[in-house]
Amino acid sequence: MKNIILFILFLVGIFIVNIAFYYTSTDYRNFIKRVKTESEKTDIKDDFTKKTDNLFFSGKLEEKINENNKKENNIKNEERQVAPTIAKEEVKLGKGYQDILNMFSEYDLRMLEVNANLFDLTNEYPDSYYEFYSPKLTLYFFTTKNYKEVHDIFDVLQLELPFKINSLNNFGEKSFYINFNNDLNDAVRMVILYKGIVFGLKVEKNEYNNIKKRLQNLRNN
Numbered sequence: 001m002k003n004i005i006l007f008i009l010f011l012v013g014i015f016i017v018n019i020a021f022y023y024t025s026t027d028y029r030n031f032i033k034r035v036k037t038e039s040e041k042t043d044i045k046d047d048f049t050k051k052t053d054n055l056f057f058s059g060k061l062e063e064k065i066n067e068n069n070k071k072e073n074n075i076k077n078e079e080r081q082v083a084p085t086i087a088k089e090e091v092k093l094g095k096g097y098q099d100i101l102n103m104f105s106e107y108d109l110r111m112l113e114v115n116a117n118l119f120d121l122t123n124e125y126p127d128s129y130y131e132f133y134s135p136k137l138t139l140y141f142f143t144t145k146n147y148k149e150v151h152d153i154f155d156v157l158q159l160e161l162p163f164k165i166n167s168l169n170n171f172g173e174k175s176f177y178i179n180f181n182n183d184l185n186d187a188v189r190m191v192i193l194y195k196g197i198v199f200g201l202k203v204e205k206n207e208y209n210n211i212k213k214r215l216q217n218l219r220n221n
Helices: 002-024 026-040 061-082 095-103 147-157 205-217
Strands: 049-052 055-058 130-133 137-141 163-166 174-180 187-194 197-204
Touching: 095 137, 095 197, 147 163, 147 174, 147 187, 187 205, 197 205
Parallel strands: none
Antiparallel strands: 049 055, 130 137, 137 197, 163 174, 174 187, 187 197
16 A cells, blocks of 8 residues: 555656646757657558559549449439430321311310220220310210220110110211210210211200200211
8 A cells, every 4th residue: 555655656746847847948848749749640641542454443432432423323314315205196086086076176175195984974984985075075086996886885884884875866877875864964975976987975964055056967968
């Protein structure tokens, strides 16, 4: 225990002597500052480089990776800019179809890309068709089936759905109405054959009289 106390007193004495020299001796003070400055210096080593297959790998790997990523992103952006824009192929219908569309040009019909519900009646129609929509009148073209085939399809559908077909042949070469069983009177629905073209119409009830005359004229053309 005595030895420990003596050792501590020895260290304290050295500390006091150093303080005394630091404040009384300019040379000693400068020496201490030089030792402190040199101890804070760190060795600076040059980045290693190695040439392999005409590629240089730097010790600053992270910077190199970031640089490569930027170049890759720039290339991808350039490819997007020069890539040709592929427009959707427009549906080209024959003159007969265009004539029917022109017959209802005042309704500003727009072709729908997705056919959700034929005549607002069924999504079970088993074939493709074109739908041109407006709030007051919707026009359908059945381009893959003849009139009899379309009639037969609705003849089967009426067994499962709440409507009946009524073949009055009022318009065009042939025609039939689609009447809801629950007396829904929101619109008049019909399918017409005209010059070999099978098309359907869903017309608002209040709008029906405005087109009825032109539909009757189809029988005379």
